[in-house]
Amino acid sequence: MKIQLSHPWPETAAEAEAVQDALRAGLDLAGPGPARPATVAGVDVAYRGDRLAAAVVVLDAATHRIVEQVAVAGRTAFAYVPGLLAFRELPSLVEALERLTAVPDLIVCDGYGLAHPRRFGLACHLGVLTGLPTVGVGKTAFVGSHREPGHRRGDWSELLLDGDVVGRVLRTQDGVKPVFVSVGHRIDLDTACRHVLALSPRYRLPETTRAADRLSRAALRAAS
DNA sequence: GCGACAG
């Protein structure tokens, strides 16, 4: 899979925001998204100083067994700025995705999609760049307001931003802190939450996220 | 004006 990053790569926050505004035109939020993805990819990045390691792990959607995995070591190329996380992680993540031998049916990202101050988080970037359906799963609140969802697995509440529903606060395990789900590209919120829940049979975070997190940390250790 | 702020 060949992926074209924006050229030139933004240097400043203002340039990065301009890139987001331009890419947002490519968002597809019309269809319901994949009902039965055969494979789902999880992506994550680990850091240590200015070193980083990006990982993509493709799982069989039904069994959650690892089908393929790729890790890429690199250096931090953009400072962390809330709202511009994508520019920090995208270069290495894209490189890892390009090395996959098979294109996954869905990508689950660490972070947010539409639930973003400019309505274009990391999951939206990855969706527009790859053309694949993407979902954002955040571990902590970032933008928007919400009521506390019920305490049972599957309970959820709306994430609201300026009067719009931009995501859901979803309980993936009984009595465990909820996750923040938002759509990235080519999928609807209902379908996104359904897949996140199916990918989290035992732990708070989706198996895709857990697998990518482990691989990125291991790759970071191996590289440094 | 001040603080908060994905990973």
Place this chain on the structure above:
DNA sequence: ATCTTGTCGC
């Protein structure tokens, strides 16, 4: 994200 001890629970 990362820096970190002990501690509760299966």
